[in-house]
Amino acid sequence: MQEITQLHAIFDRTRGYINNFMGVIQPIIDAATDEHTRLYYHHILEEEEQRMGRLQELVPYLEKLSAGKSLDQLSDRDLSQMLSDVNLERFGLHNFREHLELSLYEFKDDETRQLLDGMREKTHTDYLTVKEIMANMSQRFSDAAHPDLTDHDEGHDIHQVDHLKASASAPHGVASVIKHSAPAVTGKKGLTVGSLKGM
């Protein structure tokens, strides 16, 4: 059951990250002066809202599972459903990593960049952990139908790029059309890199 406890911790953490991320991005939408920029960040936040909606069901379910009976006692169908839900959120973590990377190209202040990059790094580690757990569980419970574990994430050079570095010298980010004064990191929750580290 240690795996379920791990999954619970990962998806609970990412819920906190979504809230942080929204606090950073919402001011950009509010300050945007053109439709493309507004649509771009609105779209990203909307996808994260949808993910949050799913996590609000999955996290309590994993919590109940981790406190309860052994996975072997789950019906094949429940097990298969759980694996499929977790697999969807595996993609969710991957996409969130890219939302964070894309946002690095927006901000020029170090504090926000470090906050985003810290979440990016942890999200990537969490993604790899979920991938490994999924592979183990699928093998162990080979009787239950389980989701296609094909990666859509390999063989893409872009995943190897250090976007923190690349964005530092980016000539024309979307940022160029936005005027935002205070670093967005002082948003809703008064987040700082320090508070992130304590998460």
Next chain:
Amino acid sequence: MQEITQLHAIFDRTRGYINNFMGVIQPIIDAATDEHTRLYYHHILEEEEQRMGRLQELVPYLEKLSAGKSLDQLSDRDLSQMLSDVNLERFGLHNFREHLELSLYEFKDDETRQLLDGMREKTHTDYLTVKEIMANMSQRFSDAAHPDLTDHDEGHDIHQVDHLKASASAPHGVASVIKHSAPAVTGKKGLTVGSLKGM
């Protein structure tokens, strides 16, 4: 069962649209000269690939359903699962509409713009139809657990913006950093506005 037949037609059509869209966007990724542009379109295509993966299971399932027994004969659990899967793809259609709108800011040639806008318009209609069908079915099958039908898509002015118009006069789209010669619309499948209309 007419609703299931309608859902099948909608999700089958969107599979074709994903292929068209990929044919239009891939050349941009190949021609991109900076990491931000590459990441941006790579990310969008990856999300559409993930959606395609889910549709490859959902579409045949709906096809089987539409040919078979009445929905009333499905178990509550099967019904609930189906509603939940369709609800996820309702969001998928919404997100695809925005991928299409975002892409309008990339292209300056009329043929590609009309192709993208045609898919955008039909996708939006399909999205509204799915929403309506979901609401009807949820009401009719109120015994089965059904997904949260909350909209994340209302109260956002951005959804009322005519992005075809807005993008026509956009001063600095991502396009400014890309050099692509031939209109991407002559890609993989030799798509034209004419061939789109016949879909």
